[in-house]
Amino acid sequence: MTDPPKGSTVELPPSLRGLLDDPPEQVRVVGETVDEVLHELVAQFPELQHHVFSPSGAIRSSIIVLVNDDDIRYRQRGRTPVAPKDRITLVPALAGGGPRPHLSPQERHRYSRHLLLPEVGERGQLRLRRARVLLVGAGGLGAPAALYLAAAGVGTLGLVDADVVEASNLQRQVLYDTASVGRSKVGAASKRVRSLNPNVRVVRHKVRLTSKNALRILRGYDVVLDGTDNFPTRYLVNDACVLLRKPEVYGSVYRFEGQVSVFDARHGPCYRCLFPQPPPPELVPSCAEGGVLGVVPGVVGLWQATEVLKLLLGVGEPLVGRLLLLDALSGSTREVRIRKDPHCPVCSAHPTQEGLIDYPAFCGVTEMAARVPEIDARALAKELRTSRPPALIDVRETGEWAIAHLPTARLISRGTLSERVGTLPKDRSLVVYCKSGRRSADAVRFLLDRGFTRVRSLSGGIDAWADEVDPRMPRY
Amino acid sequence: MRSGPLRVDPPESGPTVRSPVLVSRSVAERLLLLAVRRMPHETGGLLFGSEETASAGRIGDFVELRNIEPATNHYRADPCEVRDGVFRPEGGRGPVIGMFHTHTRGAATPSALDSRTATAGYIHVIAAVEVRYPRIRAFRRDVPNGPLTELQLGLGSQSGGPGCPGGASTSR
Ligand SMILES: [Zn+2]
Numbered sequence: 001m002t003d004p005p006k007g008s009t010v011e012l013p014p015s016l017r018g019l020l021d022d023p024p025e026q027v028r029v030v031g032e033t034v035d036e037v038l039h040e041l042v043a044q045f046p047e048l049q050h051h052v053f054s055p056s057g058a059i060r061s062s063i064i065v066l067v068n069d070d071d072i073r074y075r076q077r078g079r080t081p082v083a084p085k086d087r088i089t090l091v092p093a094l095a096g097g098g099p100r101p102h103l104s105p106q107e108r109h110r111y112s113r114h115l116l117l118p119e120v121g122e123r124g125q126l127r128l129r130r131a132r133v134l135l136v137g138a139g140g141l142g143a144p145a146a147l148y149l150a151a152a153g154v155g156t157l158g159l160v161d162a163d164v165v166e167a168s169n170l171q172r173q174v175l176y177d178t179a180s181v182g183r184s185k186v187g188a189a190s191k192r193v194r195s196l197n198p199n200v201r202v203v204r205h206k207v208r209l210t211s212k213n214a215l216r217i218l219r220g221y222d223v224v225l226d227g228t229d230n231f232p233t234r235y236l237v238n239d240a241c242v243l244l245r246k247p248e249v250y251g252s253v254y255r256f257e258g259q260v261s262v263f264d265a266r267h268g269p270c271y272r273c274l275f276p277q278p279p280p281p282e283l284v285p286s287c288a289e290g291g292v293l294g295v296v297p298g299v300v301g302l303w304q305a306t307e308v309l310k311l312l313l314g315v316g317e318p319l320v321g322r323l324l325l326l327d328a329l330s331g332s333t334r335e336v337r338i339r340k341d342p343h344c345p346v347c348s349a350h351p352t353q354e355g356l357i358d359y360p361a362f363c364g365v366t367e368m369a370a371r372v373p374e375i376d377a378r379a380l381a382k383e384l385r386t387s388r389p390p391a392l393i394d395v396r397e398t399g400e401w402a403i404a405h406l407p408t409a410r411l412i413s414r415g416t417l418s419e420r421v422g423t424l425p426k427d428r429s430l431v432v433y434c435k436s437g438r439r440s441a442d443a444v445r446f447l448l449d450r451g452f453t454r455v456r457s458l459s460g461g462i463d464a465w466a467d468e469v470d471p472r473m474p475r476y
Numbered sequence: 477m478r479s480g481p482l483r484v485d486p487p488e489s490g491p492t493v494r495s496p497v498l499v500s501r502s503v504a505e506r507l508l509l510l511a512v513r514r515m516p517h518e519t520g521g522l523l524f525g526s527e528e529t530a531s532a533g534r535i536g537d538f539v540e541l542r543n544i545e546p547a548t549n550h551y552r553a554d555p556c557e558v559r560d561g562v563f564r565p566e567g568g569r570g571p572v573i574g575m576f577h578t579h580t581r582g583a584a585t586p587s588a589l590d591s592r593t594a595t596a597g598y599i600h601v602i603a604a605v606e607v608r609y610p611r612i613r614a615f616r617r618d619v620p621n622g623p624l625t626e627l628q629l630g631l632g633s634q635s636g637g638p639g640c641p642g643g644a645s646t647s648r
């Protein structure tokens with residue numbers, strides 16, 4: 001009879017057992033700590049000395065010691081206690097990594113004002129280089145943000161915009177110049193960004209963001225900057241960011257006012273917590289129709305860019321749960337606390353909406369346009385030359401009327417239509433128009449509801465008239 | 477995956493001429509595909525020798541082990557998973573003859589960390605998704621303090637012909 005083997009069991013990987021002439025099935029080693037056990041092991045098998053210990057006597061970093069299932073580096077390393085029933089396993093390390101990234105001398109020079117800031121430094125600059133930021137909309141908000149984010153060294157900038165540059169964009173969209181008019185926005189923008197900072201990779205998404213493509217496009221980015229000018233896309237961007245758990249830096253402008261916030265549903269409210277329902281479409285002129293002081297989107301877009309950089313660098317207090325209101329006319333800013341809505345349909349603990357939806361329908365945009373009778377610009381031009389032309393009603397604002405209007409038209413802004421409806425003839429054919437056809441469609445629906453029967457909306461608005469009938473008409 | 481031609485170049489460093497490590501084209505391509513799929517994160521795992529030759533110089537298969545390192549330019553396997561792979565290989569896999577990990581930036585060249593952690597006696601394969609083309613290279617050190625020298629990689633078919641030499645340079 002032999003005594004039962006004493007000590008703890010040590011398992012050696014085949015690479016170490018292969019070094020021994022007659023490797024035993026199991027090695028039993030006595031010791032109270034890992035250090036004692038391993039020193040006892042190499043005393044029994046001197047061939048293992050250099051494989052287990054470095055010349056300085058420390059356990060080699062190419063060997064990981066497990067006591068049962070615990071990595072001793074997360075316990076007391078060599079002083080980790082060992083009990084006789086414990087199983088000690090020597091495991092080859094499996095770790096590695098690419099070369100540690102660093103800035104080139106040219107990058108150090110270019111970003112030297114960043115490197116001087118302890119909050120940025122080389123580490124932060126490398127984080128910016130690694131970052132991927134998506135700008136949804138390369139317009140008034142996206143344009144200044146794109147320029148400064150590129151200058152700051154953000155490594156990848158994605159741009160989503162299906163539009164072409166128009167002359168009326170140049171009043172605020174400083175990414176473009178006069179020669180860009182007529183070119184695609186993402187094409188002109190990527191050229192400008194590359195000439196500003198060739199280190200930046202620009203990814204062009206020359207599409208309209210839709211429920212079909214949003215998740216696929218947004219997935220590849222770390223932060224999304226919302227520079228959209230319409231409610232359907234804004235709700236779409238919000239919901240996609242919530243679903244993908246990505247922070248969204250929100251901005252919007254109207255006339256002389258702006259708003260900025262950061263929506264990150266993991267740490268605070270989302271856009272829907274703030275605005276659960278979109279406003280009725282007739283009350284929301286888009287930027288194109290509403291007018292805006294050109295510098296206001298500049299200020300707001302740069303504030304958004306600032307929030308993006310803070311998120312990427314992990315510095316400061318992001319505008320999470322806070323809505324910043326800027327008023328250029330009064331020269332004042334105000335901050336409003338926003339709370340997470342416990343019943344938010346997308347970001348609450350029990351969301352009622354689990355995927356993306358039909359956002360134009362949610363915002364009541366397509367529904368309305370589809371319902372009213374319309375006439376196109378060429379047909380209207382023909383009718384106006386007949387002996388009994390229709391009466392024209394312009395439902396835009398005074399400033400828009402002053403830029404251009406159709407001859408023989410009457411200006412009755414959409415907001416004053418209900419009080420002046422009595423002045424309109426019910427027995428005559430009426431054609432209502434605005435800039436794009438949206439406000440006029442709403443006005444036609446209003447008139448149909450009040451007993452008018454021969455009333456139509458000019459499809460595509462005065463823009464379509466300028467495109468198809470009178471190219472000399474001033475655009476805005 | 478269409479990620480460019482698979483490059484298997486002659487070793488760039490190390491004066492020692494060694495017998496090549498054989499790897500089938502399908503294993504090499506699957507390794508690169510994995511590297512591309514995990515972008516921008518690194519990944520890694522264990523390399524198994526093929527059963528038929530029981531040779532340490534022939535990579536027959538590999539298994540990916542989860543990366544427990546949050547930084548994108550690092551790979552670290554859970555040591556318990558390494559242990560299970562090394563001591564209790566599943567499904568009739570051959571012996572563990574090496575490890576691999578991917579580089580998402582830079583070349584398929586061992587970094588300082590790679591040199592520090594590469595265990596002697598194993599083949600260490602680096603699969604890099606470089607700017608121009610993806611590439612795999614193999615390295616090995618014989619003794620704990622010894623240099624990490626490059627091994628020639630030979631591309632073979634999955635089964636290999638009778639004339640395929642086994643790796644004779646490994647410690648057995
Ligand atoms: Zn490496």
Ligand SMILES: [Zn+2]
Pocket residue numbers: 265269270271272273274340341344345346347348
């Ligand atoms: Zn919410």
